Amino acid sequence: MALERTFSIIKPDATRRNLTGAVNSYIEKAGLRIIAQKRILLTKAQAETFYAVHKERPFFGELVEFMISEPIVVQVLQGDDAVAKYREVMGATNPANAAEGTIRKDFALSVGENSAHGSDSLENAAIEIAQFFSGNEIVG
Numbered sequence: 001m002a003l004e005r006t007f008s009i010i011k012p013d014a015t016r017r018n019l020t021g022a023v024n025s026y027i028e029k030a031g032l033r034i035i036a037q038k039r040i041l042l043t044k045a046q047a048e049t050f051y052a053v054h055k056e057r058p059f060f061g062e063l064v065e066f067m068i069s070e071p072i073v074v075q076v077l078q079g080d081d082a083v084a085k086y087r088e089v090m091g092a093t094n095p096a097n098a099a100e101g102t103i104r105k106d107f108a109l110s111v112g113e114n115s116a117h118g119s120d121s122l123e124n125a126a127i128e129i130a131q132f133f134s135g136n137e138i139v140g
């Protein structure tokens, strides 16, 4: 197993319902360590850049509006196989398909308002971490 870092977002539907600590407890119970964390309000440009890979998809506009609607919590998570492990802890994108005991099964409201983001590869994790954190904000 490799010690990895992944990028996580606690999305607006979760921060709005005061679920930051609840989501964090799923992360920590899974053995992942929150090594950087801050609460921010995304600008529209930041949200569009972050989700640029989806810009041709029909849900893009709605996704951007959702992501800027309330503050989010951005995080760096560290642990063995952190990228794949956090995807498992989050559950499937659509909460209807998410496994029992996952963040999305337990908290997500819909496929769009699904409480959590986690990087889908180690390469994207590094890119996403660099978009939101400078090196001296991450204490591993």
Ligand code: UDP
Pocket (backbone or CB within 6 Å): 059, 063, 092, 093, 111, 112, 113, 114, 116, 117, 118, 120
């Ligand atoms: N999304 C949506 N409608 C869809 C698919 C995705 O609103 O039909 C949103 C949802 O918030 C999701 C994000 O777009 O988390 C990014 O989609 P992706 O397929 O990358 O899923 P993820 O990696 O977040 O599970």
